[in-house]
Amino acid sequence: MKQHPQKKVRTDLNPSRLLTFKIDERDVSAHEDESILTVARQNGISIPTLCHLDGLSERGACRLCIIEVKGVAKLLPSCVTFPRQDMEVITNSERVVTYRKKILELLFTERNHVCSVCVSNGHCELQNLAVELGVTHVRYPYLYPRHAVDASHSRFSIDHNRCVLCLRCVRVCDEIEGAHTWDIMGRGITSQVITDLNQPWGTSETCTGCGKCVQVCPTGALSEKGKSVAEMIKRRQFLPYLQMMRGRQDDSWQK
Amino acid sequence: MTLNSEDLHQIAKIEKDKQDGFQHRIHVCVAAGCLSCGSGVLMDALGKEVNRRGLDNWCQIKGVGCLGLCAEGPLISLATSGTYYQGVKVSDVSDILDALGGNPVGRLLCPADTAFFKRQVRIVTENCGRIDPERIEEYIAESGYESLYLALTQMTPPEVIEQVTRSGLRGRGGAGYPTGLKWTTVSKAISSTKFIICNADEGDPGAFMDRSVLESDPHRVIEGMAIAGYATGASQGYIYVRAEYPLAVKRVRLALAQAERLGVLGNNIFNTHFNFTIKVRLGAGAFVCGEETALIASIEGRMGRPRPRPPFPAEFGLWEHPTLINNVETFANVPPIIRKGGKWFAGIGTEKSKGTKVFALAGKIVNTGLIEIPMGTPLRDIVFAIGGGIPGGKGFKAVQTGGPSGGCIPEQFLDMPVDYDSLLQVGSIMGSGGMIVMDETSCMVDVAKFFMEFCMSESCGKCAPCRVGTRQIYDILCRITGNQSTPEDLAMLEDLCDLMKNTSLCGLGQSAPNPVLTTLKYFRDEYLSHIHDRTCLAGACKTVVEVS
Ligand SMILES: Cc1cc2nc3c(=O)[nH]c(=O)nc-3n(C[C@H](O)[C@H](O)[C@H](O)COP(=O)(O)O)c2cc1C
Numbered sequence: 078m079k080q081h082p083q084k085k086v087r088t089d090l091n092p093s094r095l096l097t098f099k100i101d102e103r104d105v106s107a108h109e110d111e112s113i114l115t116v117a118r119q120n121g122i123s124i125p126t127l128c129h130l131d132g133l134s135e136r137g138a139c140r141l142c143i144i145e146v147k148g149v150a151k152l153l154p155s156c157v158t159f160p161r162q163d164m165e166v167i168t169n170s171e172r173v174v175t176y177r178k179k180i181l182e183l184l185f186t187e188r189n190h191v192c193s194v195c196v197s198n199g200h201c202e203l204q205n206l207a208v209e210l211g212v213t214h215v216r217y218p219y220l221y222p223r224h225a226v227d228a229s230h231s232r233f234s235i236d237h238n239r240c241v242l243c244l245r246c247v248r249v250c251d252e253i254e255g256a257h258t259w260d261i262m263g264r265g266i267t268s269q270v271i272t273d274l275n276q277p278w279g280t281s282e283t284c285t286g287c288g289k290c291v292q293v294c295p296t297g298a299l300s301e302k303g304k305s306v307a308e309m310i311k312r313r314q315f316l317p318y319l320q321m322m323r324g325r326q327d328d329s330w331q332k
Numbered sequence: 333m334t335l336n337s338e339d340l341h342q343i344a345k346i347e348k349d350k351q352d353g354f355q356h357r358i359h360v361c362v363a364a365g366c367l368s369c370g371s372g373v374l375m376d377a378l379g380k381e382v383n384r385r386g387l388d389n390w391c392q393i394k395g396v397g398c399l400g401l402c403a404e405g406p407l408i409s410l411a412t413s414g415t416y417y418q419g420v421k422v423s424d425v426s427d428i429l430d431a432l433g434g435n436p437v438g439r440l441l442c443p444a445d446t447a448f449f450k451r452q453v454r455i456v457t458e459n460c461g462r463i464d465p466e467r468i469e470e471y472i473a474e475s476g477y478e479s480l481y482l483a484l485t486q487m488t489p490p491e492v493i494e495q496v497t498r499s500g501l502r503g504r505g506g507a508g509y510p511t512g513l514k515w516t517t518v519s520k521a522i523s524s525t526k527f528i529i530c531n532a533d534e535g536d537p538g539a540f541m542d543r544s545v546l547e548s549d550p551h552r553v554i555e556g557m558a559i560a561g562y563a564t565g566a567s568q569g570y571i572y573v574r575a576e577y578p579l580a581v582k583r584v585r586l587a588l589a590q591a592e593r594l595g596v597l598g599n600n601i602f603n604t605h606f607n608f609t610i611k612v613r614l615g616a617g618a619f620v621c622g623e624e625t626a627l628i629a630s631i632e633g634r635m636g637r638p639r640p641r642p643p644f645p646a647e648f649g650l651w652e653h654p655t656l657i658n659n660v661e662t663f664a665n666v667p668p669i670i671r672k673g674g675k676w677f678a679g680i681g682t683e684k685s686k687g688t689k690v691f692a693l694a695g696k697i698v699n700t701g702l703i704e705i706p707m708g709t710p711l712r713d714i715v716f717a718i719g720g721g722i723p724g725g726k727g728f729k730a731v732q733t734g735g736p737s738g739g740c741i742p743e744q745f746l747d748m749p750v751d752y753d754s755l756l757q758v759g760s761i762m763g764s765g766g767m768i769v770m771d772e773t774s775c776m777v778d779v780a781k782f783f784m785e786f787c788m789s790e791s792c793g794k795c796a797p798c799r800v801g802t803r804q805i806y807d808i809l810c811r812i813t814g815n816q817s818t819p820e821d822l823a824m825l826e827d828l829c830d831l832m833k834n835t836s837l838c839g840l841g842q843s844a845p846n847p848v849l850t851t852l853k854y855f856r857d858e859y860l861s862h863i864h865d866r867t868c869l870a871g872a873c874k875t876v877v878e879v880s
Contacts, residue, residue, distance in 0.1 A: 136794070137639065137640035138794045138796070140797055151834075154837075176834060179831050180797055180831070183797065217824065218807065241796075242793065263793070264618070264790075264791065265788060265790070266802070267793075
C-alpha cells in the first residue's frame with residue numbers, strides 16, 4: 078500500500094491545510110488531502126464511479142469520474158485529483174458526460190451483460206450508471222467473448238461474463254480481509270480476475286470464505302449461491318467500520 | 333580502492349600505447365545485427381589466421397560495437413586506414429590480411445565517403461564501432477569517466493545541473509521532457525533516499541537504438557547515471573533492460589563489474605563522499621513497462637501497470653522515494669555535455685531541440701541501420717541521402733516515427749526538419765527514434781492495423797478506454813482491410829480514437845490512436861477506397877481477411 082504525499086495522516090501537530098475552491102460554480106471547502114470526488118460527494122454533487130469504493134485504495138482506472146478543471150486541457154480522474162485553492166472544477170460539462178457514456182458503452186460491449194437474466198438485475202451499479210447517464214443503447218459492436226462461470230465454491234460463484242475488471246474484489250481481499258486470494262492475470266482485453274494461481278475458487282487454500290468480495294462487486298459477477306434473477310442485493314455496511322478499525326481511512330493510495 | 337585522476341590517465345595512456353603498438357587494427361562489429369549474420373565466427377577466423385601467420389604483435393583483431401550499416405553486415409573496419417568492408421565472409425579472411433598496408437580488397441569495399449557516414453554527427457555513438465565494449469580500459473582511453481571525475485571533484489551538484497539545463501538536452505525516451513528540469517526537480521525533493529533509473533525497456537517495434545548503445549558503449553550510460561546520481565543526491569541506480577536483449581544485459585553486467593573493480597562505482601568514488609552503485613533489473617518484454625510508473629511497479633516486484641500521475645516519480649517514485657528516470661540515450665549524452673560544456677551541446681541542433689538523435693532506419697529503405705544526426709535534419713535527407721532511398725525503384729509513401737505512439741508522415745512533409753516540435757505538429761512524435769519507411773506497396777490502413785494490433789496486445793488492461801478501445805478499433809480496421817466495412821465504420825473509428833486519446837490512463841492508450849489518426853488525415857483516400865470500392869489502392873490487401 079502506498080501513501081500519497083498529499084494524504085498525510087491528520088493530527089493536531091500535523092494539520093492539513095484547508096482551502097476553498099469551486100465545483101460546478103459552487104464554493105466548497107476542503108482539506109488539501111481530500112480528493113475532488115470526496116468533496117463533491119460531501120456537497121451532494123454526484124460524479125459517477127465504478128472502480129472507486131470508499132474504504133479501498135484508489136486505482137483511477139475506470140475513467141468514469143473524469144472531470145474538467147478550468148485552465149487544464151486534460152480531463153482528470155476526480156478520485157485521485159486533489160483540490161487547489163481557487164481551482165474551478167466542472168463535473169458535468171457536455172464533454173465529460175459524452176465521454177462517460179462512451180466508456181460505459183465500451184464496458185457493455187466487453188463482456189456479456191445480459192441484465193434480464195442476471196442475479197443483480199435492479200441492484201447493479203453498471204446498470205444504474207447506464208440509467209443515470211441515459212445510455213439507452215450501445216453503438217459499438219458487442220464482442221460476445223466466451224467466459225466461464227466458476228461455481229466451485231460452496232457458497233459463492235463468479236460469472237466472468239459480468240465482470241468489469243474494477244478489481245474491488247482484489248483490493249478488499251488484500252486490504253481489508255488480508256487474504257489476497259484474488260488477483261488478476263493476463264493483460265488487455267484478455268485480463269481476468271483469478272483466485273490463487275488460477276485454481277477453482279472452491280479449492281483455494283487462501284480464501285477465508287468471508288464473502289467481502291461478493292459484497293463489494295458492483296455487478297452480478299460475484300454472487301451468493303442460491304440467488305435467482307434480481308435477488309442478489311449487495312451489503313456494504315461493513316466497509317466503513319472495518320476500514321476505520323484498520324486505521325486506513327483515507328490514506329491508502331494506489332494498488 | 334579509490335581511483336584518482338592520475339590513475340585514470342595512466343590507464344588511458346597504457347591503453348593508447350598498446351593500440352599504437354599495432355601496425356594495423358581490424359575492428360569487427362559484434363553488435364547483435366552483425367553477430368546474427370556471423371561476425372562472431374568471422375572474428376575467430378581472423379584471429380586464428382593472424383596467429384597462424386605470426387602477426388599477433390603487428391595486427392590487432394578487436395570486437396567492437398555497432399558500425400551502423402546493419403543492412404550490409406557483417407561489417408569490419410580497418411581503424412588505421414579508415415576502410416570499411418561489408419558482407420565479409422570467413423573465406424575473405426586471407427584476402428583481407430594480404431591486403432593490409434596495400435590496396436584494399438575491392439569486392440568487399442563499403443564506400444565510406446557516402447552520406448550515410450558523412451552526414452552523421454556522433455555524440456552518443458562516438459565510441460560505437462571504435463572501442464571494445466567489454467573492456468573499460470578502452471572507454472577510459474577515449475576520455476571515459478573524465479566527466480564523472482570533473483563533476484565530483486570540481487563541480488557542485490547545482491553546477492552539474494546548470495550545465496545539463498544549459499545544454500537544452502531533452503529526454504530521448506519519447507516525450508522530450510527537458511532533462512535539466514527533471515534533474516532540478518529530483519534534486520529539490522527532500523529525502524535521504526533517492527533513486528536513478530535508466531529506462532532501457534525499448535519496446536517499440538523497429539527500434540534498436542538503446543540496445544545498440546548498451547551493446548556498444550555501456551560505460552557511457554553508467555557514467556551518465558553516476559553523474560545524475562551526484563547531481564540529484566541519489567546513491568542507487570537501476571538499469572531496467574528487457575530480457576530480450578541478452579547481449580546488452582551481458583555487456584552491461586560486465587561493465588558494472590569492471591566499474592566497481594576500478595572504483596568508478598562504489599563508495600567514495602574518486603576519494604569524495606559520493607557513493608553510487610547500479611543494479612540491473614530485467615523486464616519481461618512488455619511495452620507498457622517502458623512507461624515510467626509501470627516500470628517502477630515492475631522493479632518493485634509488482635505487476636507492470638501504470639498508475640495515474642501526479643504524483644510524478646520525481647516526487648514519489650521507486651519504493652515511494654524521489655526517482656529520476658531517464659532514457660538510455662539521455663544518459664549517454666551526459667558525459668560529453670559535462671566534458672565539453674552545455675554551451676557546446678546547445679550549439680548543435682535547432683532552437684528547441686538540441687544535440688543529435690539516434691534513429692533506427694528500418695522498412696523499405698536501402699541503408700537499414702543506425703544513424704546519429706543533428707536535430708533538425710530534413711526528413712528528405714534522412715530517407716534519401718543518408719538512408720539511400722527506396723529499394724527496387726519504388727516510390728516513397730510515408731515514414732512512420734515514434735512507433736505505436738507515433739504517426740505516419742506523408743511525402744508533403746519530406747522537407748520538414750526532424751525535431752520534437754515539428755513532428756508533433758504533423759501528428760507524430762519523436763518517440764525513441766524508430767523510423768520505418770514505407771513505399772507505394774504499403775497499404776496505410778494495414779499499417780494502422782499493425783500498430784493497433786500491437787497496442788491491443790500490449791495494453792495492460794487497467795483502464796477501460798484502452799482495454800476495450802484498442803480491441804474495437806482493431807476490429808474496425810480488420811473489417812476495412814477485409815472489405816467488410818460500412819461507411820459508418822469511419823465515423824466510429826474517429827470517435828473511438830478521440831475517446832482513447834482523451835480518457836485513457838497512461839501514454840499508451842492516449843497515443844495509441846496516433847497511427848490511425850495520421851493515416852486517416854493524410855491517406856483518407858485509402859480508407860475510402862477500401863470502404864466504398866472494396867479495393868486496396870496499394871494492392872496489399874488482396875485477399876478478404878476473415879474478421880475474428
Ligand atoms: C507506453 C509507453 C512506453 C514507453 N516506452 C519507453 C521506452 O521503451 N523507453 C524509454 O526510454 N521511455 C519509454 N517511455 C517514456 C517513459 O515513460 C519516460 O517518459 C522516459 O523514460 C523518460 O525519460 P526521458 O526524460 O529521458 O525521455 C514510454 C512511455 C509510454 C507511455
